Amino acid sequence: MKQHGFRIELPHQTLDIDGNELFGIRPYELMVSSIAGCSAAVFRKIIEKQRLEIDDLEVAAEVERDELAANRISKITLTFIVRGYHxxxxxxxxxxxxxxxxxxxxxxxxxxxxxxxxxxLVHLNHLNHY
Known part of the structure; x- marks a missing residue:
């Protein structure tokens, strides 16, 4: 415990968690990050296993919360942006x-x-590279 929120010592980093974003990552952001990160990692692994060639993979998350139910997360929309040639x-x-x-x-x-x-999908062509 610290003055604001909590500090977690992980093997590769220290993580500050607090409901106020000025003092650390918010708990709901951790949940969304876990879901987005896991889904993207599995998607990437499948793409690599199939030897599909992509240039880049990005995931964006939109979150809907229900204020009437303790501000719980009701929906997460993950948009996977895949860049590549074919x-x-x-x-x-x-x-x-x-x-x-x-x-x-x-x-x-x-x-x-x-x-x-x-x-x-973002289809690249030779004009995208300088």
């Missing part, structure tokens, strides 16, 4: 569905909140 939307959509089924964090909370996943 992207196959159909294959990547299947891979994203598989990732959701194999992400332990999504599977842990799927009955408590809505998790929506979207796929945004």
């Amino acid at each position: 992207l196959d939307r159909g294959q990547l959509e299947k891979d994203l569905e598989l990732a959701q089924k194999n992400c332990s964090m999504v599977q842990t909370v799927k009955d408590c909140m809505e998790i929506e996943e979207r796929l945004d």
Whole structure:
């Protein structure tokens, strides 16, 4: 415990947690980060296993909270932004569905909140590189 919130010593870093973002990461942000990070890591692993070539993978999270129910998280929308040259939307959509089924964090909370996943493809061409 510290003056504001708590400090957690992890093997690779120290993490300050507090309901006030001035003093640390907020608890709901940790949950969203865990879900987004797990889902993205599983998605990436599937893409790599299939030897699909992508240039970059980014995930953005939008959160909806229910003020009438202790401000609980009611929905998380994850948008996966995949950049690459020869992207196959159909294959990547299947891979994203598989990732959701194999992400332990999504599977842990799927009955408590809505998790929506979207796929945004950015097709690169030779003009994108200078």
